[in-house]
Amino acid sequence: MTQALRLGIDIGGTNTAIGIVNEQAHIIWSFNIPSKGYENVQAFIEAIYYAVKNNITQEEFDKINSIGVGAPNGNYYTGNIEFAPNLDWKGVIPLAKMLESLFAKKVVVSNDANAAAMGELLYGVAKGMKDFIVVTLGTGVGSGFVANGKLIYGHDGFAGELGHVIAVRDGRQCGCGRKGCLEAYTSATGIVKTTKEMILNYKGDSILKNQNSSAKDIHDAALQNDPLALKIFEYTGKILGQTLADAVAITSPEAIILFGGLAKAGDYILLSTQKYFEQNLLSIYQNKVKILLSTLPEANAAILGAAALCD
């Protein structure tokens, strides 16, 4: 019996993870290469190609029937990476075309949040769902919206930027140039900013007062029941819950799945998010929409998600 294999490629700012996924959702081979330091983008594409070609058998290579790529600003319709701020190559990079000409296989490109959504659909907690949202809470905040069983790419391929919905009108400065975006509050940098702001007015004791805290430090402090850390998660969950309640009024999903750095804080982020989410939902949606944490192992999720894009 021949098995169709999928190749998943996750291009991050620093590393590119490459892996082969079989029909049982196992990553049967994976490899990492740096994303930076190449002479040009062609050299990078070739590095991906030879990383695969030189490390698997010809038989395995032939069984790969599709390639999915999660990349910053990856556009599903064009197959291009368009003006990604954190990659070495500026402007528009015809990524799908370049990979197709080397691999001679079908290539689908999208961003990492959409890849995460497809990963949950094919391999994760969204299996069998037709309407759900994945929110990636990492260095930035991304999202993938699935409706009627399909990813919403939108007219231009760039749908699903929940991180840039305004969570607080005229609020905190966001990296995108606007103010009050969800990303400015619920990303790793957002929660660090919240900590800095809260420390200023916080009268009680806290481990966080004596350090320049990272998102991980805040989580560690919460694990020790640090009252300020708990307040920070409460506030972050409030902002996230409110914004998710508004998103429900648009696509009315079965579930919202949280993924990435902040989601690793587990109940600390989940319980306050759920509380403010339910409080802010229109009555017809109350007690209907699950908020779940992704269960895909982080090391594999990016490759699984990219591989799932081909569906």
Place this chain on the structure above:
Amino acid sequence: MTQALRLGIDIGGTNTAIGIVNEQAHIIWSFNIPSKGYENVQAFIEAIYYAVKNNITQEEFDKINSIGVGAPNGNYYTGNIEFAPNLDWKGVIPLAKMLESLFAKKVVVSNDANAAAMGELLYGVAKGMKDFIVVTLGTGVGSGFVANGKLIYGHDGFAGELGHVIAVRDGRQCGCGRKGCLEAYTSATGIVKTTKEMILNYKGDSILKNQNSSAKDIHDAALQNDPLALKIFEYTGKILGQTLADAVAITSPEAIILFGGLAKAGDYILLSTQKYFEQNLLSIYQNKVKILLSTLPEANAAILGAAALCD
């Protein structure tokens, strides 16, 4: 050549409009019956049936191959009207089932805003589009989101409640029990409320100061260049534009189509909405998304929309 006909039924709080639409998008027959005053819902359903049966030929009746119904709280998946506040019958009404058993034809039910979206797709300015939003600005504010060429009904059939996205956090009381919903600002009652609030602090002259203004009065005043009326449209467009900019970050549509009472104010609402919309868009969406006014004649739009639901 036989023509397939569609039957469109729009159930409003007061009147129910019934019409037959041919393949050229013409309403070849229409009829109105009251929505209230029946002994029970079965009597209402029969009134619809006989209004059709007694007024068209058997040949025409046989050509009807589907029936679409736009109804308050109409649920696409169940075919039920569920807890509609403005109808005589409370609880869950199995509308599709009841109509199907009388007509012996396929029946699709949804709410009026989703019907409006399908009407624009089949017969209006959204023809040929795959990703767009219709916003109905009437007594309430509704919306229909189309992505990948299909209406987003969501997990429960109640997606697309843009009128209950929070436009102003902790803002004006909304009829839904929550605060700051878009509907509290950009519906007919919303703009009247804005007028009352603005008059209190308005020092200049205005026609609106001496009357208990309706939404139509405000439009009439704007037509006469009344400065307060223009301010009211500016403010209403600001709230609408801001909220639409956030909706774009979710589904990235090709166009947003405004429909209903307030949309009839034309440029008064369109220009300020467009201005604040563009100002508030994430840069990747700027100058890409059209805001259009519906061009469907209002008298026909409800029937066309309902008829279009069957697609």
